[in-house]
Amino acid sequence: MRKTVVKAGSVLIGDNSHIVIQTMCNTPTQDIDASFEQCVKLSIAGAEIIRLTTQGYKEVEALKVIKEMLRKKGIHTPLVADVHFSPDVAKAAAMVADKVRINPGNFSKDHTLATKRFVELTDICKQHGTALRIGINHGSLGDRIIEKHGDTPAGMKESAIEWIKMALSNNFDQIVISLKSSNTLVMAQAYRLLQDEFKKTGLAFPLHLGVTEAGNGEYGRIKSAVGIASLLNYGIGDTIRVSLTEDPENELPVARFIADYSFEFRKNKAEIPFDIIGSNPVVCRLSYKCKTWSDFILSASCDFGPLLLDKKIDDIEIQLVCDEKYEKSDISRFRDELLQASRRVFSKPEYIACPGCGRTTFNLETVFNEVKRRTAHLTGYNIAVMGCIVNGPGEMADADYGYVGESRNKVSIYKGRVPVFRAVPENEAIDILLKIIEEDIQNKSDKI
Numbered sequence: 001m002r003k004t005v006v007k008a009g010s011v012l013i014g015d016n017s018h019i020v021i022q023t024m025c026n027t028p029t030q031d032i033d034a035s036f037e038q039c040v041k042l043s044i045a046g047a048e049i050i051r052l053t054t055q056g057y058k059e060v061e062a063l064k065v066i067k068e069m070l071r072k073k074g075i076h077t078p079l080v081a082d083v084h085f086s087p088d089v090a091k092a093a094a095m096v097a098d099k100v101r102i103n104p105g106n107f108s109k110d111h112t113l114a115t116k117r118f119v120e121l122t123d124i125c126k127q128h129g130t131a132l133r134i135g136i137n138h139g140s141l142g143d144r145i146i147e148k149h150g151d152t153p154a155g156m157k158e159s160a161i162e163w164i165k166m167a168l169s170n171n172f173d174q175i176v177i178s179l180k181s182s183n184t185l186v187m188a189q190a191y192r193l194l195q196d197e198f199k200k201t202g203l204a205f206p207l208h209l210g211v212t213e214a215g216n217g218e219y220g221r222i223k224s225a226v227g228i229a230s231l232l233n234y235g236i237g238d239t240i241r242v243s244l245t246e247d248p249e250n251e252l253p254v255a256r257f258i259a260d261y262s263f264e265f266r267k268n269k270a271e272i273p274f275d276i277i278g279s280n281p282v283v284c285r286l287s288y289k290c291k292t293w294s295d296f297i298l299s300a301s302c303d304f305g306p307l308l309l310d311k312k313i314d315d316i317e318i319q320l321v322c323d324e325k326y327e328k329s330d331i332s333r334f335r336d337e338l339l340q341a342s343r344r345v346f347s348k349p350e351y352i353a354c355p356g357c358g359r360t361t362f363n364l365e366t367v368f369n370e371v372k373r374r375t376a377h378l379t380g381y382n383i384a385v386m387g388c389i390v391n392g393p394g395e396m397a398d399a400d401y402g403y404v405g406e407s408r409n410k411v412s413i414y415k416g417r418v419p420v421f422r423a424v425p426e427n428e429a430i431d432i433l434l435k436i437i438e439e440d441i442q443n444k445s446d447k448i
């Protein structure tokens, strides 16, 4: 299989030498000083590629200035313009950024028009040596694909294939593909289907991996490790982003750990040395010796997550020697979270929370922690907290309920895909979200 190596500025993606790690600023790109400062910090912290929100022409101009400031300071980390909807903004961004991230299905509802705009964009990319990420997200597939394949991993794969073919027919191959979902199983299946297609055709493109809206804290890290390792361990994936609803600097050590751990695993074609201590269900036992608790949860998630996700094992038993103090209850909490992240046993609500970016209009991390605190009893529900109304609703595909930033101090409350309350003042929004969920639970129990 021949894989195209993609050049984003000075960084090569897909040359099999290592896994490129990346992150995204959460500052408004128009705030040039704050975005510049954050890019400096992120690049010192190890980001090999940095993405910035680029929703309009003002952001493209700001990106240009930020890039010049960074280069003057001797920082050559490639910058990616994150453009979702506007093909014209994408074209302007392609003259400035090292790489542009688009979801071409959003370019127009009319597929012929979307195609025309995509071809124009690839022309500009060719002229300026700009790479392109075709970012397909579960939950935001075009109507045409959904009609044929549903909002499924197969649909995500088909969508990617269509745009790849279109790029190639215009002699443009500097494309990286992502097929993200906040559901680890959907995400793993979509990438595996695409990799199978690559094998069939003999022509492959670099893959950008990530579990979208993974949330924060320990669970966000476990979920990211499960999804990403289930692909990286088996040779799928060239660049990763761990999306956490935290300071983007926190994403980098997690991403580096997962990338290095899984890359070693796949290079050595390693077998995990566990003992099987039960056959129905299949329970595995493994001993770890780790310096930190964080190293432990990431190692064990990379080892066991893929096996749980693929139903090769059903449960785990851990023996841990760790330089950091931990309690027995920490191990059992980790086991519960790993089983949930691998979509085997749900013991608490499943949260979908975006990492936030320049489009976010409220303190996402604080609100998300408060939503988690107040909904912790709602096991079995999927609850989303999304930073903006532009992309949030499309990207919270599996959510039963959603808290979505609408504008400054205003929030929309969603039930499934439907906004049931709009422009709710921020200080009332969590109460309203809870009220709706509790009314639904009451209605359900009245019917029984």
Ligand code: SF4
Residues within 6 Å of the ligand: 354, 355, 356, 357, 358, 359, 360, 386, 387, 388, 389, 390, 391, 392, 395
């Ligand atoms: S959903 Fe969140 S991360 Fe995505 S564009 Fe909106 S604010 Fe940014």
